[in-house]
Amino acid sequence: xxxxxxxxxxxxxxxxxxxxxxxxxxxxxxxxxxxxxxxxxxxxxxxxxxxxxxxxxxxxxxxxxxxxxxxxxxxxxxxxxxxxxxxxxxxxxxxxxxxxxxxxxxxxxxxxxxxxxxxxxxxxxxxxxxxxxxxxxxxxxxxxxxxxxxxxxxxxxxxxxxxxxxxxxxxxxxxxxxxxxxxxxxxxxxxxxxxxxxxxxxxxxxxxxxxxxxxxxxxxxxxxxxxxxxxxxxxxxxxxxxxxxxxxxxxxxxxxxxxxxxxxxxxxxxxxxxxxxxxxxxxxxxxxxxxxxxxxxxxxxxxxxxxxxxxxxxxxxxxxxxxxxxxxxxxxx
Amino acid sequence: xxxxxxxxxxxxxxxxxxxxxxxxxxxxxxxxxxxxxxxxxxxxxxxxxxxxxxxxxxxxxxxxxxxxxxxxxxxxxxxxxxxxxxxxxxxxxxxxxxxxxxxxxxxxxxxxxxxxxxxxxxxxxxxxxxxxxxxxxxxxxxxxxxxxxxxxxxxxxxxxxxxxxxxx
Numbered sequence: 101x102x103x104x105x106x107x108x109x110x111x112x113x114x115x116x117x118x119x120x121x122x123x124x125x126x127x128x129x130x131x132x133x134x135x136x137x138x139x140x141x142x143x144x145x146x147x148x149x150x151x152x153x154x155x156x157x158x159x160x161x162x163x164x165x166x167x168x169x170x171x172x173x174x175x176x177x178x179x180x181x182x183x184x185x186x187x188x189x190x191x192x193x194x195x196x197x198x199x200x201x202x203x204x205x206x207x208x209x210x211x212x213x214x215x216x217x218x219x220x221x222x223x224x225x226x227x228x229x230x231x232x233x234x235x236x237x238x239x240x241x242x243x244x245x246x247x248x249x250x251x252x253x254x255x256x257x258x259x260x261x262x263x264x265x266x267x268x269x270x271x272x273x274x275x276x277x278x279x280x281x282x283x284x285x286x287x288x289x290x291x292x293x294x295x296x297x298x299x300x301x302x303x304x305x306x307x308x309x310x311x312x313x314x315x316x317x318x319x320x321x322x323x324x325x326x327x328x329x330x331x332x333x334x335x336x337x338x339x340x341x342x343x344x345x346x347x348x349x350x351x352x353x354x355x356x357x358x359x360x361x362x363x364x365x366x367x368x369x370x371x372x373x374x375x376x377x378x379x380x381x382x383x384x385x386x387x388x389x390x391x392x393x394x395x396x397x398x399x400x401x402x403x404x405x406x407x408x409x410x411x412x413x414x415x416x417x418x419x420x421x422x423x424x425x426x427x428x429x430x431x432x433x
Numbered sequence: 434x435x436x437x438x439x440x441x442x443x444x445x446x447x448x449x450x451x452x453x454x455x456x457x458x459x460x461x462x463x464x465x466x467x468x469x470x471x472x473x474x475x476x477x478x479x480x481x482x483x484x485x486x487x488x489x490x491x492x493x494x495x496x497x498x499x500x501x502x503x504x505x506x507x508x509x510x511x512x513x514x515x516x517x518x519x520x521x522x523x524x525x526x527x528x529x530x531x532x533x534x535x536x537x538x539x540x541x542x543x544x545x546x547x548x549x550x551x552x553x554x555x556x557x558x559x560x561x562x563x564x565x566x567x568x569x570x571x572x573x574x575x576x577x578x579x580x581x582x583x584x585x586x587x588x589x590x591x592x593x594x595x596x597x598x599x600x601x
Contacts, residue, residue, distance in 0.1 A: 271596060346591045350552035351521045351561030355593070358519055358563060365596055379521065379595040386596065 103135045104429050105185035109176035109205050110192035111143040111169055114219045114246070114421075117414030118189055119156040121422050134429050140179045146170025147179050176201065180208045187428060189421060190218040196311075196320060196336065199223040206231055210238040217424045219246035219417050225320035225336040228327040243424035244328075248321045249274060249393040251416035252409030256423065258329050258397060265399035267329050269369040272395030273386065274321040276411035277305045277312040278344050278364040283389040286352045286361065292345060304391060314343035315364060315375040322366040322373050325395075334373060342376035355379050361387050434489045435464070435515065439508040440499070441478035448504070452481060455498040461487035478505065484512065514545070514567035516574040520581065522562040524590035527553065531562070537584050544568035544577035 108115045122129075122136055129136055137153035145168040148159060163169050180188055188209040192202045203223035209216045216235070218224070223231060224247055235242035245255050249272075258267060273279050277299060284295040296313065299305035311317050319339035326332045344364050352362045360379035363386065367374050380387045385406040388394045393411030398404050410416045442448035449468060456463055467482040474480055487495065496506050526534075535546045548565030566581075568574035578594060585592045 269597075342591070346523055346559070347593075348523055348552075348554070348559055348561045350554055351523050351563075351593070354550055354552060354561055354563035355519075355521050360519070360595065362521070362593060367596075369597070377591070377593045379519065379593055381595070384596075 117418035
């Protein structure tokens, strides 16, 4: 049995999802010969440490009841620096101004020789090359499937299954909130404002929806894709992005009558990154509805390959983190 | 120029070559041939549709050569616009003078606005337009679209283009 000691830094929706998934899949992991021990969990109020392995069920229970797992006044970065372990699961909230605490956590992990798995887009959308170079220098693995499209395994698809293919372009729907709003606008012939309110009511859009509806979230994901697939060194500021706030239901109907649906599409082509509303022919693989994400990769050998999946949700995102964790444990690249 | 032609051939061997040879002789570039060998017209001839590129001044010569060799030329048409595209425009389209926006494209000579559907829900609210644009080629279509985006940008209009469905 291979023992792998991990920390979960950031215990919000995704971090808790990881804990739940690890409990749910314990037998599966044991069968694979993996003994995953969570030795520390950090949230914004402090940390919970148990060198023998934390009982995840009671940690989740405590989080639900008290709003924090903290029993010691230690920050995430202190855990990373002071407690011996193998893999850091970095699930703090995204900060796209300067990378925030996530960036600090990742760099500290590499300095201490710990592998990093993250769902945190901010640091990657700002400092991708620095992070990858630091990881390589320290001989650490750096996996971030969960940053792009939640459960939709686009990065591992390209890097793993499609290895050997030249990737010519990628286009897709990378934000579930926008997809939901646009899908509902057409269904109900209702305004953007009305369907945003509905999405907020259903917990699909945040109270301040700017990050999603202005295309910033999609731009961050596109940057991570472009950097990791095309070895670029772009930041989200290099993306020509337009959001969905100006789209009218009348325009969507006009387009639909001629066989098109309106979608917020992110695209990397010839080194150019763009996010903006585009017309997608009805029935085209990219014309998925609801909160789904989708990406179409154009390759030289395999032709176009399209995958779709749930772009958000704590368990869905935790699924991507788990697959990265298993890959690291199995020493896959 | 690109020309499409409907021909009728006699139902005897060697007629297709007879129809295509003059195009080649006049340095035309054949693009497609649809040969309905199993079909017959009421006149007992076989219909053939061809598309080719040729210098416009050689077209009359070609037609007479074809007629002389017994090939009937039923229809001749110039295929001016080969690329078609639809875009959505959102904003104060009418107030910012849509005629001027259309003129900018029409005046290029290689692209034209061939369809316009407008939806104006209320005064002072943004309108939506569905514009169909034809152009002589792919490059020209892209040029027309960037021209449109340029004009739209100045007028604070949002342009929504179709995704690239044919990968380069």
